[in-house]
Amino acid sequence: MTALVDSLTLWRRNTLKTIRVPTVLFFALFQPLLFLFLFSQVFGSLANLPGFQYDSYLQFLVPSIVALTALNSAFSSGMSTVTDMEDGLMDKFLIAPIHRLSIMAGRIFADGSRIMVQALLIIGISLLMGTTYATGVLGIVVIILLAALFGMAWAGLSNIIALRTGNAEATMIVGITITFPILFLSTAFMPAFLLPAWLENVAKLNPITYLVEAIRSLVNDGWIWSDVMQALLVILLLGAIMLTGAVRAFRKAVS
Amino acid sequence: MPLVEVHDLVKVYGKDVRAVDGVSFEVNAGEVFGFLGPNGAGKTTTIRVLVTRLEPTGGTAFVDGIDVTSDPNEVRRRIGYAAQFIGVDDDLTGGETLVLQGRLHGMSTKAAVAQADLLLEVIDLTDAAGRRAGTYSGGMRRRLDLAQALVHKPRLLFLDEPTTGLDPQNRRALWEYLRSLNEDGVTIFLTTQYLEEADALVHRLAIIDHGLIVAEGTPGELKAGIGGDAITVTLHADASLQEIADVEAVLRGLDAAHDVRAFDHSVAVYVTDGGSRIASVVRALDEAGVNPARLELSEPTLDEVFLQHTGERLRVEEVKQQRRTAMGRRRRS
Numbered sequence: 001m002t003a004l005v006d007s008l009t010l011w012r013r014n015t016l017k018t019i020r021v022p023t024v025l026f027f028a029l030f031q032p033l034l035f036l037f038l039f040s041q042v043f044g045s046l047a048n049l050p051g052f053q054y055d056s057y058l059q060f061l062v063p064s065i066v067a068l069t070a071l072n073s074a075f076s077s078g079m080s081t082v083t084d085m086e087d088g089l090m091d092k093f094l095i096a097p098i099h100r101l102s103i104m105a106g107r108i109f110a111d112g113s114r115i116m117v118q119a120l121l122i123i124g125i126s127l128l129m130g131t132t133y134a135t136g137v138l139g140i141v142v143i144i145l146l147a148a149l150f151g152m153a154w155a156g157l158s159n160i161i162a163l164r165t166g167n168a169e170a171t172m173i174v175g176i177t178i179t180f181p182i183l184f185l186s187t188a189f190m191p192a193f194l195l196p197a198w199l200e201n202v203a204k205l206n207p208i209t210y211l212v213e214a215i216r217s218l219v220n221d222g223w224i225w226s227d228v229m230q231a232l233l234v235i236l237l238l239g240a241i242m243l244t245g246a247v248r249a250f251r252k253a254v255s
Numbered sequence: 256m257p258l259v260e261v262h263d264l265v266k267v268y269g270k271d272v273r274a275v276d277g278v279s280f281e282v283n284a285g286e287v288f289g290f291l292g293p294n295g296a297g298k299t300t301t302i303r304v305l306v307t308r309l310e311p312t313g314g315t316a317f318v319d320g321i322d323v324t325s326d327p328n329e330v331r332r333r334i335g336y337a338a339q340f341i342g343v344d345d346d347l348t349g350g351e352t353l354v355l356q357g358r359l360h361g362m363s364t365k366a367a368v369a370q371a372d373l374l375l376e377v378i379d380l381t382d383a384a385g386r387r388a389g390t391y392s393g394g395m396r397r398r399l400d401l402a403q404a405l406v407h408k409p410r411l412l413f414l415d416e417p418t419t420g421l422d423p424q425n426r427r428a429l430w431e432y433l434r435s436l437n438e439d440g441v442t443i444f445l446t447t448q449y450l451e452e453a454d455a456l457v458h459r460l461a462i463i464d465h466g467l468i469v470a471e472g473t474p475g476e477l478k479a480g481i482g483g484d485a486i487t488v489t490l491h492a493d494a495s496l497q498e499i500a501d502v503e504a505v506l507r508g509l510d511a512a513h514d515v516r517a518f519d520h521s522v523a524v525y526v527t528d529g530g531s532r533i534a535s536v537v538r539a540l541d542e543a544g545v546n547p548a549r550l551e552l553s554e555p556t557l558d559e560v561f562l563q564h565t566g567e568r569l570r571v572e573e574v575k576q577q578r579r580t581a582m583g584r585r586r587r588s
């Protein structure tokens with residue numbers, strides 16, 4: 001119980017820090033919108049191909065941008081952890097009489113809530129641009145939750161890398177290097193029917209595919225529970241692995 | 256029962272860096288206890304074991320009767336710790352910083368806010384309390400850092416070189432404040448590289464060098480232990496080992512000599528009532544044909560104590576830079 005209170009105290013502190021730095025705040029909100037604009041301009045003609053099953057390119061793209069944002073945003077998690085260590089702030093948390101897991105939890109919660117705000121913004125703008133949501137408001141809530149949960153799992157990976165390298169720059173570079181390939185090896189930017197056969201198989205092993213497909217079905221097809229459940233299962237599995245790894249790396253880094 | 260009890264404490268980093276090499280001491284409730292030692296002596300390592308940040312390799316450490324390794328959270332509740340390097344969050348305000356510490360120590364928001372306001376007043380940051388700490392001066396950050404260790408009203412404070420980097424005026428002000436805390440019943444364990452600081456502030460101290468305690472006692476006892484005043488004979492910088500040994504022999508030959516110590520190209524003889532012995536020292540040196548570059552009479556100071564026990568003078572790296580990464584700096588600018 002007190003561990004939860006401490007996690008929330010640290011969540012609040014982490015969130016305050018994000019809001020306090022105007023550049024970070026601006027780019028966290030602006031970047032997804034930039035991607036939304038760029039991708040819809042560059043790849044928009046995909047919608048004219050025979051076999052494209054969505055009403056418009058935007059209907060296809062918005063879920064990808066939500067996923068991209070969740071991934072990108074999650075990756076800053078480990079950088080913040082390492083920065084706290086370098087600034088001597090982690091020491092302050094470590095000698096407070098709190099459960100050590102609260103420190104990680106406070107960090108991951110802050111990642112989740114930040115991603116929720118970013119996803120909400122993307123969806124809001126997409127509504128203005130004419131995207132329609134087959135599952136309505138409730139569907140939007142589920143989309144935001146899926147994105148945030150996926151991001152929290154992914155933040156685990158970011159922390160593993162950050163804590164193992166102990167270096168914020170290294171974390172950022174690794175993050176950028178793996179985020180785009182992993183997105184392109186999913187169905188995020190190309191519908192499955194346009195992917196070469198080998199890539200289609202790789203995409204099936206890629207957790208991002210399940211997140212994107214679940215959001216796509218919520219946006220375009222209505223409540224298809226098997227899609228949502230599949231995504232949840234993948235997120236739980238990914239989260240269990242990544243967060244366990246992160247907690248281990250954390251214990252090692254602070255001992 | 257002593258508030259801090261350390262027995263045969265050992266900390267080995269990696270395979271063979273014996274940072275603390277079997278240290279035992281006690282800190283009694285109500286006292287200011289000092290750990291005096293040069294760079295790399297093992298001060299920070301010892302303190303980090305006591306504040307539960309570091310697992311010792313061997314030995315035991317109890318704080319308020321609690322084993323630091325078996326029940327760290329109970330220890331953490333009882334102590335305040337200001338690390339050697341400032342840990343102040345530039346993105347939060349001074350007020351927020353203190354309230355956060357209070358909350359993490361289990362205080363209600365209301366109690367934490369009240370205590371934070373009180374402390375901000377004491378450290379003269381009330382006017383700046385609503386500003387981000389990133390805008391504070393070095394001295395303000397130091398004071399805020401110390402205040403972070405005080406929010407939850409600990410009865411035992413661990414301060415790692417609390418005045419390093421402060422100008423003399425601020426250093427004195429901080430001494431005053433630490434004294435007043437101590438008068439209110441707070442026990443203080445501090446490390447320092449400054450002899451004046453130990454002299455001015457502590458009731459008892461231990462001198463640590465290369466991971467070992469080489470002397471322990473009150474400043475008075477330690478000074479008395481030297482055996483009187485020191486008369487230091489300094490030879491020319493290019494004096495040979497033989498010449499130094501000769502001088503050592505001459506000084507040992509004096510009836511009044513309690514002790515003789517050589518270091519670099521100086522030799523010190525410890526005598527009672529040094530002023531009246533100068534003449535005989537000069538005479539003896541003259542007879543031996545020694546031509547010293549300098550002759551010095553000094554009353555016993557902790558500097559002498561340090562010298563006697565470690566064979567070195569205490570040199571302080573005045574400017575210690577805090578580790579900062581490019582990322583940290585970029586965000587700060």
Ligand SMILES: Nc1ncnc2c1ncn2[C@@H]1O[C@H](COP(=O)(O)OP(=O)(O)OP(=O)(O)O)[C@@H](O)[C@H]1O
Binds near residue numbers: 273274275
């Ligand atoms: N994490 C570490 N890994 C390896 N060696 C270390 C580590 N931390 C300290 N040391 C070594 O242990 C010894 C004692 O270091 P410590 O920091 O305790 O000294 P100190 O008395 O606090 O010195 P200073 O006055 O410079 O702060 C030094 O030789 C130092 O190089």
Ligand SMILES: [Mg+2]
Binds near residue numbers: 298299300
């Ligand atoms: Mg130190």
